[in-house]
Amino acid sequence: MSDKTLTRMDLAEAVHEEVGLSRNDSAQLVESVLSHVSDALVRGETVKISSFGTFSVREKAARIGRNPKTGEEVPIHPRRVLTFRPSHLMKDKVAAGNKG
């Protein structure tokens, strides 16, 4: 494991190399991909990217939580959470790449 962290800049650099657009345009397009995915999720849509994975929005019911430090009860409001389910292909690649 190399313990590197990729950022938007690395993705933009990859688009620049693969497609030959300027770094600036590449960065904007990476941003555009992320915002379209985000916007669809905010609208409550499921986003399914074949061979990558599925992002879906789940509704969580209200419940009584507890502050673990003080033991005090606090209400947790109903909320929407995002879950990501990796595709089999991604799971296989990640498992194979990190073996041993």
Added chain:
Amino acid sequence: MIRSELIQKIADENPHLFHRDVERIVNTVFDRITMAMANGDRVELRGFGAFSVKKRDARTGRNPRTGESVHVEEKHVPFFKTGKLLRDRLNDK
């Protein structure tokens, strides 16, 4: 929304690009995220979320049909944590 719809939306906004280039852009973004995780790297996309690799320890599993014990090797699985901005947007904050 599926991959082809995402490509179409971006193509509509960028009429100066060839459709096949938009496909390559979208594919590059997702392929690089997968490649990074296959390398054991993290991918941090502020506001959106972070992809990382989690280690699952070896364990003794059970075949649910036969009840037989089976050894399950240690393995690494992809993990996604939603970014703060997106989490807030999902809850109209």
